[in-house]
Every structure is written in structure tokens, then in C-alpha cells.
Amino acid sequence: MSEGILQPTIEKWLNLSREELDDIYRSAPAGAIPKGEMKGTAIVAGSDNAKRFAQFARMFAWQGKVFDLFPPDYEKGILINKISPFSLTFIVAKVYRDKSWMDEKDTIVIDYGQTSFVAKKIRDEIREVEKGVYLGKVWWGKKRILDFALC
Incomplete structure (x- = not known):
């Protein structure tokens, strides 16, 4: 995927409401924990400017996540976010499986609570x-604040 082109599914997600994205999330399995570098797309659900916001965020703020510090079974580990226009890697998080705060079903959690002051x-x-x-889904405390995609 070239830098300026979004994956087709993610392109569609940028046109959906928060409720529609929630329905997609609720119906999906946790799936496999990603490995390696994943491109990120911030999603401001329901906004007429969602695509512009996603492009701006990718250029200047957040480019994605690198899942690379895992034991051989990939069930627990850490990741590093890629941020800034220079794709610097910092803001570390723990990664593990747990129950979703949204629906109590299995999900992959990216937890910054013990790894990042910021x-x-x-x-x-x-x-x-x-x-x-x-x-x-991004949570600030117990309040959901944003959606995002990785591919």
C-alpha cells in the first residue's frame, strides 16, 4: 500500500458512524495478535472531515504501531507507537488478550497503564x-474517545 492510499476496508470505515463501527467491532473475533509494523489510521467516526483528519494525523501525529517484542507464542508482549512527522518510535504499551470494555468478549488489549507516563x-x-x-477503540480511563484502524 502506498503512503497516500488507504486500504479499501479502512476507506469505507471513514464514512461510517460510531455506532456502525461499534457494530463491526462487536461482530469481529479478537483474531491474531499482529506481528511487526502496522500502518495506523485515526478515525473520527461520523465526521464529514474524517478522511482529511486521518491524512493529517498520519502525516503529523501517528503513523501506526510496531508489534515486535514478543515471546515466540505472540500471546503477550509489548509494542511501540510510531509518532511525529519523522515516524519516531516511542510510547510503549503492553499487549495481551483480555475481555473488551465494550462487550466483555475477547479482544487484544494495548495497555499503556504501566509503561507510559504520557x-x-x-x-x-x-x-x-x-x-x-x-x-x-481508544479509551481514556473508561471513556471511549476515538476509533482507529491498523493494517
Whole structure:
């Protein structure tokens, strides 16, 4: 995928409401924990400017996540976010399987609580909607603030 082109499923997600994205998330299995570098797309659900926001965020703020520090079974480990226009890697999180705060079903948790002073209150949850395509939810404390995609 070239830098300026979004994966087709993610392109569609940018046109959906938060409720529609929630339905997709609820119906998806947790899936496999990603391995390696994943491109990220921030999703401001229901916004007429969702695509512009996603492009701006990718250029200047958040490019994705690198899942690479795992034991051989890939069931627990850590990841590093790629942020800034220079794709610097920092803001570490623990990765593991647990129950979703949204629906109590299995999900992949990205937990910054013990690894990052800056993002201490952040918890991400992701589920694999298609092979290699993940829909995520961002929580600030117990309040959901944003959706995102990884591929």
C-alpha cells in the first residue's frame, strides 16, 4: 500500500458512524495478535472531515504501531507507537488478550497503564475484522474517545 492510499476496508470505515463501527467491532473475533509494523489510521467516526483528519494525523501525529517484542507464542508482549512527522518510535504499551470494555468478549488489549507516563490513562482494544485489518477503540480511563484502524 502506498503512503497516500488507504486500504479499501479502512476507506469505507471513514464514512461510517460510531455506532456502525461499534457494530463491526462487536461482530469481529479478537483474531491474531499482529506481528511487526502496522500502518495506523485515526478515525473520527461520523465526521464529514474524517478522511482529511486521518491524512493529517498520519502525516503529523501517528503513523501506526510496531508489534515486535514478543515471546515466540505472540500471546503477550509489548509494542511501540510510531509518532511525529519523522515516524519516531516511542510510547510503549503492553499487549495481551483480555475481555473488551465494550462487550466483555475477547479482544487484544494495548495497555499503556504501566509503561507510559504520557499515555498512562490510555487503553486501546483491537479486533481483526479481515485478515491483517484491525479495528480499534481508544479509551481514556473508561471513556471511549476515538476509533482507529491498523493494517
